[in-house]
Amino acid sequence: GESVGLHLPTLSVQEGDNSIINCAYSNSASDYFIWYKQESGKGPQFIIDIRSNMDKRQGQRVTVLLNKTVKHLSLQIAATQPGDSAVYFCASAVQGGKLIFGQGTELSVKP
Amino acid sequence: GAVVSQHPSRVICKSGTSVKIECRSLDFQATTMFWYRQFPKQSLMLMATSNEGSKATYEQGVEKDKFLINHASLTLSTLTVTSAHPEDSSFYICSAIYGGGTDTQYFGPGTRLTVL
Numbered sequence: 001g002e003s004v005g006l007h008l009p010t011l012s013v014q015e016g017d018n019s020i021i022n023c024a025y026s027n028s029a030s031d032y033f034i035w036y037k038q039e040s041g042k043g044p045q046f047i048i049d050i051r052s053n054m055d056k057r058q059g060q061r062v063t064v065l066l067n068k069t070v071k072h073l074s075l076q077i078a079a080t081q082p083g084d085s086a087v088y089f090c091a092s093a094v095q096g097g098k099l100i101f102g103q104g105t106e107l108s109v110k111p
Numbered sequence: 112g113a114v115v116s117q118h119p120s121r122v123i124c125k126s127g128t129s130v131k132i133e134c135r136s137l138d139f140q141a142t143t144m145f146w147y148r149q150f151p152k153q154s155l156m157l158m159a160t161s162n163e164g165s166k167a168t169y170e171q172g173v174e175k176d177k178f179l180i181n182h183a184s185l186t187l188s189t190l191t192v193t194s195a196h197p198e199d200s201s202f203y204i205c206s207a208i209y210g211g212g213t214d215t216q217y218f219g220p221g222t223r224l225t226v227l
Contacts, residue, residue, distance in 0.1 A: 032214065034215065034216070036218070041202075041221070041223070042220055042221060043115075043117075043204050043206075043218035043219050043220045043221045044155070044204070044206075044218045045218070046215060046216075046217060046218075049215060089154060089155070093214065096160060096168075097143060097160075097208055097214050097216070098145070098157060098160065099145075099155075099157070099206075099216060100157075101154045101155045101156075102154065103153075103154050104153075104154050
């Protein structure tokens with residue numbers, strides 16, 4: 001069935017280092033992918049998205065890479081800051097605009 | 112732009128009572144909204160798709176008579192948890208699709224429901 005999974009449930013990085021969060025998806029029909037950041041007790045916050053006709057997209061300090069061949073998505077955060085500490089979810093859009101969320105990766109930034 | 116609000120942010124109720132949660136798109140019209148629930152340390156699980164002017168579409172395993180959804184206008188969808196029980200305690204989050212050529216979903220801040 002449809003699923004979006006993550007390779008690592010937790011990630012700890014040193015402040016200033018780059019972070020890489022990975023995600024695998026199974027639905028080859030998905031053509032739209034989104035990364036969300038969720039802080040404790042809050043709703044998910046949109047970070048960046050990418051469509052299947054692209055393999056890379058950059059935002060402010062964040063980059064999303066899409067490898068359709070192996071159905072893999074990654075989020076790179078440059079110069080990670082304490083404020084980046086949160087749970088990060090990847091999501092795959094399916095028919096009807098519905099999103100299938102991955103399990104989440106908890107990013108912890110050490111000062 | 113693309114702000115979604117929820118009310119209340121936190122609610123505690125007694126078992127057997129009903130609770131209504133509101134989801135509003137503040138600066139855009141949303142023909143489609145979604146309702147999710149999230150248990151601690153877990154991912155978001157889609158409960159239903161709410162379409163303005165029509166019946167909601169529920170995901171498999173979600174009881175439509177227990178989780179009543181009403182999408183009365185292009186900026187408001189409500190979720191009513193009827194006859195709530197402790198196992199309904201969860202974090203309920205709504206989202207709305209912001210149009211304008213994209214199908215990006217923007218999420219509300221969530222509602223923490225605790226059923227005693």
